[in-house]
Amino acid sequence: MTTLTGVKMAVRVPFVDLKFEYELLRKEGLEDNIVQVLAKAHYIEGPNVAAFEKAFAEYCSTKYCIAVDNGTCAIQLAMIALGIGAGDEVIVPAHTFIATAAGVAMANATPVFVDADPEHWQLDPEQIEARISPRTKAVIAVHLYGQPAKIERIAEICKKHGLLLIEDSAQAHGAHVNGRRIGSFGEISCFSFYPAKNLGAFGDGGGMTTNNTDIDTQLRQLRNHGRINKYEHGFVGYNYRMDEMQGLVLLTKLRHLDKWNEARRKVAATYREKLNDLPVFIPQEIAGTDPVYHLFPVACERRDDLAIHLAENHIDSGVHYPLPLHLQPAFKHLGYQQGEFPTSERIGREELSLPIYPFMTEEQVDHVCEATRSFFTK
Ligand SMILES: *Cc1c(COP(=O)(O)O)cnc(C)c1O
Numbered sequence: 001m002t003t004l005t006g007v008k009m010a011v012r013v014p015f016v017d018l019k020f021e022y023e024l025l026r027k028e029g030l031e032d033n034i035v036q037v038l039a040k041a042h043y044i045e046g047p048n049v050a051a052f053e054k055a056f057a058e059y060c061s062t063k064y065c066i067a068v069d070n071g072t073c074a075i076q077l078a079m080i081a082l083g084i085g086a087g088d089e090v091i092v093p094a095h096t097f098i099a100t101a102a103g104v105a106m107a108n109a110t111p112v113f114v115d116a117d118p119e120h121w122q123l124d125p126e127q128i129e130a131r132i133s134p135r136t137k138a139v140i141a142v143h144l145y146g147q148p149a150k151i152e153r154i155a156e157i158c159k160k161h162g163l164l165l166i167e168d169s170a171q172a173h174g175a176h177v178n179g180r181r182i183g184s185f186g187e188i189s190c191f192s193f194y195p196a197k198n199l200g201a202f203g204d205g206g207g208m209t210t211n212n213t214d215i216d217t218q219l220r221q222l223r224n225h226g227r228i229n230k231y232e233h234g235f236v237g238y239n240y241r242m243d244e245m246q247g248l249v250l251l252t253k254l255r256h257l258d259k260w261n262e263a264r265r266k267v268a269a270t271y272r273e274k275l276n277d278l279p280v281f282i283p284q285e286i287a288g289t290d291p292v293y294h295l296f297p298v299a300c301e302r303r304d305d306l307a308i309h310l311a312e313n314h315i316d317s318g319v320h321y322p323l324p325l326h327l328q329p330a331f332k333h334l335g336y337q338q339g340e341f342p343t344s345e346r347i348g349r350e351e352l353s354l355p356i357y358p359f360m361t362e363e364q365v366d367h368v369c370e371a372t373r374s375f376f377t378k
Contacts, residue, residue: 075103
């Protein structure tokens with residue numbers, strides 16, 4: 001960028017840019033629509049959440065969507081609705097955000113960790129069977145970074161061993177596997193609508209999709225005090241309802257999601273092309289999948305120095321995730337050891353997430369590529 005006086009201005013690249021997105025939605029009249037929701041004073045259990053649920057279920061090609069407060073409680077409720085609880089084990093990746101395993105623990109079940117595969121950094125299906133015990137009830141396949149997991153292979157293993165399959169789709173709204181959207185492969189698929197996710201609310205939000213009518217009923221009761229009707233409660237449930245304003249925001253943003261995911265893919269394609277000859281490893285796309293690039297992870301032995309170099313060039317970056325779940329203090333009681341999951345541990349040491357969001361300009365993408373190049377040539 002050059003000013004009128006010819007002074008070269010630094011290109012800044014934030015890690016995500018939600019303000020640009022907000023401005024666009026504001027111009028489309030979202031603020032007026034929010035004010036209308038507020039003026040009606042119907043804040044929960046109203047038409048906007050219902051309309052969003054219907055639209056999102058259609059989007060995922062599932063029969064039902066049940067909206068909740070956040071993605072973590074979505075995983076917890078998925079466990080409970082499937083009858084998974086104390087004494088049960090659930091297989092989850094060691095390399096994921098803590099919420100995947102937290103949702104399991106919140107249902108009083110035990111997460112059992114499995115390493116990532118070194119090429120794609122997703123739950124390695126070939127390491128699942130070694131971790132199955134008589135207590136194993138389910139596998140949670142996480143579509144990490146917006147890259148679909150090896151879901152068809154995982155589904156095969158689940159079928160063979162009579163295990164339930166749950167998807168953690170919190171990072172992959174709209175991604176496809178062989179032409180089919182994620183969110184419809186598991187018995188239940190859990191989503192987060194945290195603001196920075198590909199589909200994000202103006203606050204916390206979450207949801208679950210399913211094709212099973214009984215599970216739908218169960219999840220609706222679970223999120224709303226175990227209610228059968230206004231005054232009758234079948235069991236002690238939770239208060240995990242989504243509010244009307246978030247319903248409206250998500251319904252509005254859903255119309256943009258495919259376009260915004262396409263824009264993310266374009267940024268990712270440029271990164272892949274321009275960083276191709278540099279000594280950074282970029283996890284491969286899994287054949288037959290159409291990822292949505294929630295994040296753009298690379299690996300580099302001098303990860304921390306690269307992050308500093310990018311920061312000096314006004315580029316924000318992130319680390320997802322430095323400490324794998326089996327080494328988290330929160331799961332110390334499960335007795336895992338350092339060295340047990342070498343791929344997850346190496347990703348923890350070497351991964352750096354480059355900025356990626358739908359409204360990155362070409363200039364910003366080029367600046368990230370040039371700054372990354374200059375790190376290796378300086
Ligand atoms: C964000 C996220 C969640 C949970 O989301 P919250 O809405 O923040 O509770 C679960 N799993 C993964 C992989 C996530 O990235």
